[in-house]
Amino acid sequence: MHNLTLTQISQGLEAGDFTSVEITQHFLDRIAALDKNDGGINSFITVTADLALADAKAADERRASGNATKWTGVPFAHKDIFCTDGTLTTCGSKMLGNFVPPYDATVVDNFKKQGAVCLGKTNMDEFAMGSSNETSYFGGVKNPWDKDRIPGGSSGGSAAAVAARLVPAATATDTGGSIRQPAALCGLTGLKPTYGRCSRFGMIAFASSLDQAGPMTRTAEDAAMMLNVMSSFDEKDSTSIDQTVPDYTATLSDDIKGKVIGLPKEYFPENLDPEMAATVRAAISEFEKLGCTIKEVSLPNTHLSIPAYYVVAPAECSANLSRMDGVRFGHRCEDPKDLSDLYCRSRGEGFGEEVKRRVMIGTYALSTGFYDAYYVKAQKIRRLIKDDFMTAFEDVDFIMGPTSPTPAFKAGEKTDDPVAMYLEDAFTIATNLAGLPGMSIPAGKVNDLPVGLQIIGNYWSEAGMLNMAHQFQQATTHHQDCPQGIE
Amino acid sequence: MALDREDVKNIAQLARLELSDEDIGQYQTDLSNILELVEQMNAVNTDNVQPMAHPTDAVQRLRSDVVTETNQREKYMANAPAQENGLFLVPKVID
Numbered sequence: 314m315h316n317l318t319l320t321q322i323s324q325g326l327e328a329g330d331f332t333s334v335e336i337t338q339h340f341l342d343r344i345a346a347l348d349k350n351d352g353g354i355n356s357f358i359t360v361t362a363d364l365a366l367a368d369a370k371a372a373d374e375r376r377a378s379g380n381a382t383k384w385t386g387v388p389f390a391h392k393d394i395f396c397t398d399g400t401l402t403t404c405g406s407k408m409l410g411n412f413v414p415p416y417d418a419t420v421v422d423n424f425k426k427q428g429a430v431c432l433g434k435t436n437m438d439e440f441a442m443g444s445s446n447e448t449s450y451f452g453g454v455k456n457p458w459d460k461d462r463i464p465g466g467s468s469g470g471s472a473a474a475v476a477a478r479l480v481p482a483a484t485a486t487d488t489g490g491s492i493r494q495p496a497a498l499c500g501l502t503g504l505k506p507t508y509g510r511c512s513r514f515g516m517i518a519f520a521s522s523l524d525q526a527g528p529m530t531r532t533a534e535d536a537a538m539m540l541n542v543m544s545s546f547d548e549k550d551s552t553s554i555d556q557t558v559p560d561y562t563a564t565l566s567d568d569i570k571g572k573v574i575g576l577p578k579e580y581f582p583e584n585l586d587p588e589m590a591a592t593v594r595a596a597i598s599e600f601e602k603l604g605c606t607i608k609e610v611s612l613p614n615t616h617l618s619i620p621a622y623y624v625v626a627p628a629e630c631s632a633n634l635s636r637m638d639g640v641r642f643g644h645r646c647e648d649p650k651d652l653s654d655l656y657c658r659s660r661g662e663g664f665g666e667e668v669k670r671r672v673m674i675g676t677y678a679l680s681t682g683f684y685d686a687y688y689v690k691a692q693k694i695r696r697l698i699k700d701d702f703m704t705a706f707e708d709v710d711f712i713m714g715p716t717s718p719t720p721a722f723k724a725g726e727k728t729d730d731p732v733a734m735y736l737e738d739a740f741t742i743a744t745n746l747a748g749l750p751g752m753s754i755p756a757g758k759v760n761d762l763p764v765g766l767q768i769i770g771n772y773w774s775e776a777g778m779l780n781m782a783h784q785f786q787q788a789t790t791h792h793q794d795c796p797q798g799i800e
Numbered sequence: 801m802a803l804d805r806e807d808v809k810n811i812a813q814l815a816r817l818e819l820s821d822e823d824i825g826q827y828q829t830d831l832s833n834i835l836e837l838v839e840q841m842n843a844v845n846t847d848n849v850q851p852m853a854h855p856t857d858a859v860q861r862l863r864s865d866v867v868t869e870t871n872q873r874e875k876y877m878a879n880a881p882a883q884e885n886g887l888f889l890v891p892k893v894i895d
Contacts (some may be wrong), residue, residue, distance in 0.1 A: 412879055413878070413879060415875045415876050415878065508854075508855045509856065509858065522853075522854070551860060552854070552858065554858060616840070617840065620837055620838045620839070620841045621841060623834055623837060624838055624841070631815060638816070641877075641879070641888055643881075645881035651892075651893075652890055652891050652893050655890060655891055656816040657813075657817060658818050660817050662818075664817070669815075669819070669827070670827065670830055670834070672815050672817065673831060674831060674834055674838075676811055676814050676815040677811050677835075678838075680811075690841050691841065692851030692852050693849040694841055694844070694849075695851075696849050696850055696851065696852040697844070697846070697849060699852060731833070732833050735834075735837070
């Protein structure tokens with residue numbers, strides 16, 4: 314039952330092959346056996362079993378009354394960055410270790426309206442800052458493909474849970490690669506939409522001009538089904554864009570013959586592992602067999618994306634995280650001697666090291682006398698990076714390359730060197746800076762570990778990207794590969 | 801740019817973060833390395849480039865100034881670490 318895709322589960326419920334209560338219980342049993350046990354994957358921070366079963370029962374009743382949608386009774390999970398009314402929402406931090414939101418994020422609300430069944434909240438890097446899920450206060454997450462390795466981050470819990478067939482799909486968020494890199498490292502399909510596509514309301518803010526929600530699934534078809542629900546215009550998010558949401562499942566089977574794919578030479582640098590490059594190129598050649606043409610393009614400012622990102626993201630996070638002050642919610646230190654002591658110790662105790670590093674970098678970059686040299690300079694570089702993409706999209710429909718420079722690395726391998734960890738996102742960050750949609754699909758393996766193919770599209774081209782990915786998955790089987798011991 | 805210990809203490813104070821004395825050295829190294837990475841931006845001339853505030857140049861939407869939320873004070877305050885009579889409690893600020 315757990316090997317069914319999201320789409321197949323939706324169809325199975327519709328056909329009456331099983332009830333929502335049955336399939337919900339099946340996944341809850343798997344989570345109990347594989348995730349929460351000693352040495353388990355640890356992909357969930359909170360499992361909401363009672364709530365899920367009650368929702369499943371309600372969904373079965375809704376179906377019996379003839380009001381079911383494609384999503385009614387379908388189980389899934391939320392990344393623990395989305396506020397859920399009445400359910401603990403930690404964002405992977407000790408700071409929010411006791412935070413029970415009094416409201417739902419818009420994305421959460423969208424799923425509830427459809428009668429979908431949320432099984433719990435998935436693990437993540439603290440405040441989404443990390444590329445390995447090792448900064449979570451609630452412990453690292455194991456990659457189901459090799460439990461000594463990391464699942465990627467920051468949506469590592471969502472990726473590991475879907476790869477281990479603990480849920481058929483999960484929500485995720487991407488500020489610099491946090492959907493695409495874990496999707497790549499866990500052999501999944503992950504999509505970061507255009508900035509403004511999914512509401513950020515109730516999605517705990519990291520870097521507001523970069524954050525976007527998106528789906529983590531096994532197939533492009535499932536990603537389309539997720540994106541249909543996740544996308545919406547929202548008055549409550551001032552950067553939400555009022556753009557019609559198409560039915561992303563409707564165009565999956567369109568012919569992709571004649572599409573032009575651009576390969577940026579900067580995404581295949583000389584120091585890229587030859588096996589990684591060969592695997593990605595082999596996947597791209599499948600598109601040629603499907604009638605696409607390949608063209609070399611250049612994104613000459615790619616090398617500036619990490620430097621610019623490590624100004625913009627820390628600057629915005631230092632402002633966003635100032636709300637965690639130990640006064641209204643979250644962790645408060647014992648016996649503060651005055652207000653300053655309350656702030657400094659609550660924050661010093663509540664935040665982990667990576668969060669403190671980024672808050673300090675951001676505070677420094679925004680401080681008097683440095684603003685122009687850092688933040689304004691970085692915003693100018695964003696413009697150059699966007700212009701690179703716009704020039705490339707004059708000649709090509711999509712851009713492709715590797716999602717990450719390496720497959721999953723070993724836990725602990727990069728934790729002592731923040732800058733080495735940052736380079737993990739070398740190919741994903743530019744799309745966040747430009748606000749463009751990007752996705753990762755399984756491309757094959759290197760040393761038995763999954764490798765991701767990244768597809769970048771122009772603004773609002775998610776339907777086209779999903780169409781490309783779906784056609785690739787109709788012609789190949791990489792997305793069907795399953796980690797050992799998970800079957 | 802290499803930061804010294806005093807710089808790190810000053811930034812931590814601005815950010816309202818208490819750091820232990822033994823951790824300051826590590827932050828000094830890490831933050832200096834990150835700033836060195838960031839300063840690669842200086843290699844490119846951006847004199848005539850407009851800073852990009854929004855990817856699709858969207859502007860701030862306005863809404864009518866009307867009440868949209870109902871008062872749920874008790875629910876909203878349930879997360880407060882310390883409260884009394886519907887007010888957040890903090891250490892004494894003014895003598």
